Amino acid sequence: MKQDHVRICEVGLRDGLQMVKTILSAEQKLEWCRRMVAAGCTEIEVTSFVPPRIVPQFADSDEVARGALAIEGLHASALVPNLKGAQRAFDAGLQKVHYVLSASNEHNLKNVRRSTAESVEDFRRIVAARNESGLSRVKLGAGVATAFGCTIAGRVDETTVLGLVETLLDAGADAIAIADTVGYANPRQVRGLMRRVLELTGSTPVTCHFHDTRGLGLANVVAALESGVRSFDSSLGGLGGCPFAPNATGNINTEDTVFLLESEGMHTGIDIEALAAIRETVASWLPGEPFVGAIARAGLPKTFAPRAAAGAA
Amino acid sequence: MKQDHVRICEVGLRDGLQMVKTILSAEQKLEWCRRMVAAGCTEIEVTSFVPPRIVPQFADSDEVARGALAIEGLHASALVPNLKGAQRAFDAGLQKVHYVLSASNEHNLKNVRRSTAESVEDFRRIVAARNESGLSRVKLGAGVATAFGCTIAGRVDETTVLGLVETLLDAGADAIAIADTVGYANPRQVRGLMRRVLELTGSTPVTCHFHDTRGLGLANVVAALESGVRSFDSSLGGLGGCPFAPNATGNINTEDTVFLLESEGMHTGIDIEALAAIRETVASWLPGEPFVGAIARAGLPKTFAPRAAAGAA
Numbered sequence: 001m002k003q004d005h006v007r008i009c010e011v012g013l014r015d016g017l018q019m020v021k022t023i024l025s026a027e028q029k030l031e032w033c034r035r036m037v038a039a040g041c042t043e044i045e046v047t048s049f050v051p052p053r054i055v056p057q058f059a060d061s062d063e064v065a066r067g068a069l070a071i072e073g074l075h076a077s078a079l080v081p082n083l084k085g086a087q088r089a090f091d092a093g094l095q096k097v098h099y100v101l102s103a104s105n106e107h108n109l110k111n112v113r114r115s116t117a118e119s120v121e122d123f124r125r126i127v128a129a130r131n132e133s134g135l136s137r138v139k140l141g142a143g144v145a146t147a148f149g150c151t152i153a154g155r156v157d158e159t160t161v162l163g164l165v166e167t168l169l170d171a172g173a174d175a176i177a178i179a180d181t182v183g184y185a186n187p188r189q190v191r192g193l194m195r196r197v198l199e200l201t202g203s204t205p206v207t208c209h210f211h212d213t214r215g216l217g218l219a220n221v222v223a224a225l226e227s228g229v230r231s232f233d234s235s236l237g238g239l240g241g242c243p244f245a246p247n248a249t250g251n252i253n254t255e256d257t258v259f260l261l262e263s264e265g266m267h268t269g270i271d272i273e274a275l276a277a278i279r280e281t282v283a284s285w286l287p288g289e290p291f292v293g294a295i296a297r298a299g300l301p302k303t304f305a306p307r308a309a310a311g312a313a
Numbered sequence: 314m315k316q317d318h319v320r321i322c323e324v325g326l327r328d329g330l331q332m333v334k335t336i337l338s339a340e341q342k343l344e345w346c347r348r349m350v351a352a353g354c355t356e357i358e359v360t361s362f363v364p365p366r367i368v369p370q371f372a373d374s375d376e377v378a379r380g381a382l383a384i385e386g387l388h389a390s391a392l393v394p395n396l397k398g399a400q401r402a403f404d405a406g407l408q409k410v411h412y413v414l415s416a417s418n419e420h421n422l423k424n425v426r427r428s429t430a431e432s433v434e435d436f437r438r439i440v441a442a443r444n445e446s447g448l449s450r451v452k453l454g455a456g457v458a459t460a461f462g463c464t465i466a467g468r469v470d471e472t473t474v475l476g477l478v479e480t481l482l483d484a485g486a487d488a489i490a491i492a493d494t495v496g497y498a499n500p501r502q503v504r505g506l507m508r509r510v511l512e513l514t515g516s517t518p519v520t521c522h523f524h525d526t527r528g529l530g531l532a533n534v535v536a537a538l539e540s541g542v543r544s545f546d547s548s549l550g551g552l553g554g555c556p557f558a559p560n561a562t563g564n565i566n567t568e569d570t571v572f573l574l575e576s577e578g579m580h581t582g583i584d585i586e587a588l589a590a591i592r593e594t595v596a597s598w599l600p601g602e603p604f605v606g607a608i609a610r611a612g613l614p615k616t617f618a619p620r621a622a623a624g625a626a
Contacts, residue, residue, distance in 0.1 A: 149614055149615065149616040150615075151615065154615040154616050155615075155616045182614075183611065183614075184614040184615075184616055186573065186576035186577065187535050187573075187576075187577060188576060188577050188578055189576075212607070213607065213611045214569075214572065214607045214608060214611050214613075214614065215531055215566070215569045215572070215573075215606070215607030215608065216531060216572075216573060216576070216607075218528055218529060218531070218532045219531045219532040219534075219535045219573065221532075222500050222532045222535060222536070223535070253528070256527075256528045259527065259528070259529075260499065260500075260528075260529060260532065263499035263500075263501060263502075263529070264499065264500060264501050265501055293528070294525070294526065294527045294528030294529075295527060295528065298496065298526045298527050300527075301462055301495075301496075301497040301527065302462070302463075302464065302467040302468075302497075303462040303467050303468045303497055
């Protein structure tokens with residue numbers, strides 16, 4: 001990927017939907033996907049293969065995954081909580097599967113009722129299952145949640161995060177995600193950690209997953225960008241959060257993130273005006289859910305010149 | 314000022330109040346000031362010497378200025394729109410007086426019904442009046458509004474802003490403020506412009522005045538910080554905007570700005586918990602006004618370690 005190209009992965013359909021009250025139909029989810037692709041956002045985490053009794057929103061994950069795979073131009077991925085979920089994602093034919101564990105053992109225990117070390121073993125089993133099924137083309141991403149601190153445990157040491165990144169790479173991760181699950185990160189911390197993560201990962205892709213809980217989401221994106229990160233998760237309208245992290249409301253907003261990145265001279269390939277229209281449709285499907293975002297409220301500056309408009313493909 | 318010390322000037326009493334519906338009493342304004350000083354925020358723009366028929370909120374500006382001067386530890390300043398206002402500020406005994414003109418001629422015409430060039434002449438008259446009154450100790454700050462773009466004129470050239478900064482310095486400005494009046498700035502633009510402004514200003518203090526209209530307010534603070542800026546205007550609860558700039562809602566929030574700066578390892582001397590209490594009081598005085606802010610909503614991270622707590626005075 002060129003140094004001025006940034007990949008945005010829309011996580012609204014997964015992280016965004018896991019806490020909302022209204023259950024969307026698979027067709028609505030797929031319309032959301034189709035329109036994101038038309039807007040230039042071709043990476044989408046389309047669902048989560050958690051048991052439906054835990055998150056009923058994802059009872060349709062097989063249907064959504066298969067539907068997403070039929071959308072031309074879409075690079076669909078899904079989150080899986082364990083080997084069983086991974087097997088379902090493989091069976092659906094997904095080519096990208098994301099697994100997440102917490103750097104904070106306390107958060108991991110609360111989130112998935114096992115220690116971080118046990119979750120590492122789960123990831124190894126997922127890698128083994130992928131390899132044994134002859135699915136070596138399927139990319140397995142591994143994410144480190146609570147990488148910048150934890151609402152339960154407080155401070156999370158940089159060395160813990162770096163150690164986990166090494167372990168996950170050794171275990172066979174094809175991509176690494178570093179997540180500020182509870183919105184604790186600040187730019188200084190991001191610069192410090194991400195520089196060291198990128199030293200470890202080399203050519204393996206690295207994504208930052210930020211929440212805007214304490215207002216520093218976009219400042220953290222700039223800090224990560226300065227550290228060399230060229231891939232971010234974000235959610236349309238800032239939808240989402242973590243059901244296990246108190247007050248951890250809101251992924252960084254896709255529209256605002258694209259606005260920031262294009263303003264920074266980066267190329268996302270995404271049309272912000274088109275995002276605004278999708279946002280309106282999705283908001284109409286989810287009455288009562290908070291859709292945040294500065295661009296949606298104030299509009300683009302008259303001076304805004306997206307890279308896409310300049311033909312910098 | 315040390316490189317890890319950042320000055321915050323509270324502008325909620327001026328920029329914040331100029332658009333609210335409720336008129337606060339002078340005593341309420343002075344209580345706000347006293348409590349800000351107790352919280353460690355000793356720089357406050359306490360009022361504006363505009364004609365009361367234009368902004369009735371500031372009909373008490375003489376009383377507020379005199380009251381503020383009686384508050385121990387407070388470095389009170391006021392905004393003045395013209396020579397007459399400046400004379401009133403001098404008469405009140407203020408030691409810091411701020412004048413603002415727009416880099417965008419169109420914005421200046423709409424805001425004060427004269428061209429930017431005419432406003433420069435006004436500033437020269439204010440400097441002359443100060444000097445002739447033997448008030449050479451009174452510091453005159455000059456601000457450049459719409460320095461990053463204008464909702465009316467669109468793009469504002471960096472050279473226009475830099476030319477104005479030079480002119481204002483030549484005219485006798487003791488301090489320079491660079492304002493993103495309408496919330497158009499992005500971090501790249503801030504880095505580019507502020508580096509060049511600081512080259513021009515040398516030892517003359519420079520403040521950035523950002524609005525968070527399009528979500529980039531705190532990212533712009535980080536960019537300005539990287540450029541060497543160590544002084545920022547902000548408003549408690551993000552109160553305020555510009556009555557002449559459509560959708561230009563909200564100065565950057567004081568609580569969130571202090572949180573960011575302290576997280577970046579800077580020392581502001583300001584107690585965020587105390588700000589939260591003041592915010593509650595002020596919000597109770599201004600029913601129906603929007604008080605925004607991420608820290609007020611989500612609370613400080615468990616991991617937050619302010620410089621003040623570490624005794625780094």
